[in-house]
Amino acid sequence: MAFFTDISKIEYEGPGSKNPLSFKHYNADEVVEGKTMREHLRFSVCYWHTFRGTGADPFGAGTLQRPWDDGTESVENAINRVRVAFEFIEKLGAPFYCFHDRDVAPEGASLAESNKNLDAVADVMLEEQQRSGVQLLWGTANLFSHPRFMHGAATSCNADVFAYAAAQVKKAMEVTHRLGGVNYVFWGGREGYMNLYNTDMKRELDHLAKFMHMAVDHARVIGFTGQFLFEPKPKEPTKHQYDFDAAACLNFLRQYDLMDHVKLNIETNHATLAGHTMMHELIYSSIQGALGSIDANTGDLLLGWDTDQFPTDIYLTAQCMLAILGQGGLAPGGVNFDAKVRRESFEPVDLFHAHIGGMDAFARGLKIAAAIRADGALAEVVKNRYRSYDEGIGSRIEAGDVSFADLEGYILEKGEAQPNESGRQEMLENLINQYV
Numbered sequence: 209m210a211f212f213t214d215i216s217k218i219e220y221e222g223p224g225s226k227n228p229l230s231f232k233h234y235n236a237d238e239v240v241e242g243k244t245m246r247e248h249l250r251f252s253v254c255y256w257h258t259f260r261g262t263g264a265d266p267f268g269a270g271t272l273q274r275p276w277d278d279g280t281e282s283v284e285n286a287i288n289r290v291r292v293a294f295e296f297i298e299k300l301g302a303p304f305y306c307f308h309d310r311d312v313a314p315e316g317a318s319l320a321e322s323n324k325n326l327d328a329v330a331d332v333m334l335e336e337q338q339r340s341g342v343q344l345l346w347g348t349a350n351l352f353s354h355p356r357f358m359h360g361a362a363t364s365c366n367a368d369v370f371a372y373a374a375a376q377v378k379k380a381m382e383v384t385h386r387l388g389g390v391n392y393v394f395w396g397g398r399e400g401y402m403n404l405y406n407t408d409m410k411r412e413l414d415h416l417a418k419f420m421h422m423a424v425d426h427a428r429v430i431g432f433t434g435q436f437l438f439e440p441k442p443k444e445p446t447k448h449q450y451d452f453d454a455a456a457c458l459n460f461l462r463q464y465d466l467m468d469h470v471k472l473n474i475e476t477n478h479a480t481l482a483g484h485t486m487m488h489e490l491i492y493s494s495i496q497g498a499l500g501s502i503d504a505n506t507g508d509l510l511l512g513w514d515t516d517q518f519p520t521d522i523y524l525t526a527q528c529m530l531a532i533l534g535q536g537g538l539a540p541g542g543v544n545f546d547a548k549v550r551r552e553s554f555e556p557v558d559l560f561h562a563h564i565g566g567m568d569a570f571a572r573g574l575k576i577a578a579a580i581r582a583d584g585a586l587a588e589v590v591k592n593r594y595r596s597y598d599e600g601i602g603s604r605i606e607a608g609d610v611s612f613a614d615l616e617g618y619i620l621e622k623g624e625a626q627p628n629e630s631g632r633q634e635m636l637e638n639l640i641n642q643y644v
């Protein structure tokens with residue numbers, strides 16, 4: 209049974225269209241830098257916000273109308289929801305989706321029952337994937353909602369909780385593999401601390417590393433060859449999450465010898481909560497070969513929490529696409545809308561408006577970034593700025609064949625460093641505006 213009967217497939221109608229249920233910029237088959245927009249952007253709909261979000265906030269109950277949902281935690285309701293979700297994703301024209309185990313299937317009274325529920329729903333997910341052609345970008349496990357995870361999962365002080373979390377991730381990886389998922393995500397949930405007086409930080413980090421190594425080992429056992437992704441977030445729900453930002457995550461992965469197995473899934477609102485820009489987090493991961501995928505959303509500059517809004521800012525998406533094009537793409541990762549409609553946007557059609565806006569914003573960002581790259585003016589300024597390292601003493605510094613003593617001799621002879629030149633920040637900001 210179809211739910212969105214009054215909404216037809218969302219089509220590209222071009223920038224002049226006045227139809228809000230059409231793409232103005234996302235034209236899936238349009239080729240940019242030798243690849244279609246579909247291939248560049250690899251859009252994904254997230255199941256948790258889009259199909260499990262209620263619009264509840266700390267001050268009030270849910271507001272969102274989801275007429276297909278009977279409000280029960282039954283497998284039957286979960287299966288019905290899968291059908292609606294795939295109808296939505298198909299009409300939207302997003303090639304991917306992603307999920308947490310507990311978003312798609314209800315938690316049972318025991319692990320065995322939860323696994324059984326998940327299998328029953330996954331059967332229908334597979335059927336719907338095959339029917340619609342929508343693919344799984346990534347799966348993950350929810351290791352934060354149930355009260356057992358109050359102290360964390362892999363970093364819990366309770367070894368039984370660690371074991372439970374391991375069993376849950378084992379199953380989530382197996383289901384992800386069965387559904388042809390091309391990535392598997394670890395987001396810390398409650399892996400962090402609220403208070404250092406009761407925390408053995410060293411032991412908790414060691415445990416988290418053990419946990420991730422077990423996941424890597426299990427991937428080998430089941431033949432899962434997808435990419436593991438670690439998702440930084442500085443705080444919420446804990447005061448300090450161990451996966452604070454890209455730098456903290458990469459330090460952890462390096463320290464525990466996980467760099468060959470795990471890349472990062474960078475989320476905009478998490479970057480800004482950490483006091484960084486999204487572009488900073490993307491470039492920082494990318495230069496280390498560790499940018500795997502992105503969770504596309506945005507925060508509100510006037511609110512200090514993870515509001516997970518849909519991205520509509522063209523500067524933001526252009527910056528994302530500059531970083532992504534700069535490393536030759538994201539695949540097997542993608543652009544996942546880890547974003548939710550506002551609780552005031554309570555009608556089902558708002559889900560379409562939200563995703564269309566995000567997809568159009570990224571399509572524009574892609575076109576702007578490609579234009580900046582084609583023109584080459586920005587890259588030329590950056591290249592020129594470092595030209596003193598292309599020859600003479602600079603090239604010897606980069607090659608590593610000079611010592612402090614050599615450099616002292618060089619400057620004593622020369623007397624003063626070459627005069628500096630302007631950073632031209634304002635000129636470059638104006639230049640970017642010419643493409644936007």
Ligand code: XUL
Nearest residue numbers: 348395439475503514546
């Ligand atoms: C939480 C968050 C998660 C991860 C997946 O802020 O972003 O939904 O993306 O667990």
Ligand code: CO
Nearest residue numbers: 439475503546
């Ligand atoms: Co996320």
